Amino acid sequence: MKLKIILVILIIAAAIIFYPLPKTNNTPLPSNFLIQQYRSGGFAGIHEYMIIFTNGSVEFSPNYDTIYTSQLSSEELTLITESITNKKYKKQRQSLLGKWAEPACCDLMYSGTRISRNGKTLYITPSRPVADILFKIEEEIRNKLINNQNTAQTPTDAAVT
Numbered sequence: 001m002k003l004k005i006i007l008v009i010l011i012i013a014a015a016i017i018f019y020p021l022p023k024t025n026n027t028p029l030p031s032n033f034l035i036q037q038y039r040s041g042g043f044a045g046i047h048e049y050m051i052i053f054t055n056g057s058v059e060f061s062p063n064y065d066t067i068y069t070s071q072l073s074s075e076e077l078t079l080i081t082e083s084i085t086n087k088k089y090k091k092q093r094q095s096l097l098g099k100w101a102e103p104a105c106c107d108l109m110y111s112g113t114r115i116s117r118n119g120k121t122l123y124i125t126p127s128r129p130v131a132d133i134l135f136k137i138e139e140e141i142r143n144k145l146i147n148n149q150n151t152a153q154t155p156t157d158a159a160v161t
Helices: 004-019 075-084 096-101 128-153
Strands: 034-041 048-055 057-061 068-071 110-117 120-124
Touching: 034 075, 034 128, 048 128, 057 128, 068 128, 075 128
Parallel strands: none
Antiparallel strands: 034 048, 034 110, 048 057, 057 068, 110 120
């Protein structure tokens, strides 16, 4: 009898540890968000995000205090919207063992791409066309930042004696 109880307890414990549970997020995205991409962590303390809104406007923040804006073309907005709405998504699952096996170090970087669908926030891996547009937007804004920094550091002709 005691052996049966121990066996039942071991089976329940194994099920809890190894059974993959769905990843959930209780924080819904605002209704005007089409897609949100973020990166946070690491020794450098990175905190950046990009949000594409349902009207095609874009916010990009490469740090905590500065926000840069842009606007998608109607073709890009249509491509992203259709790609997100036409794709079927599965719940990502991860067992407790999988969570324990994640690397545990002081230099962890968290990143992800989230969408809102049917009132739920989903973590997704963007399809190739969407990933290309996200990369293009980020590259354009970073190039503007670099050009602005170079312009600010270049002395003007009037300052040269």
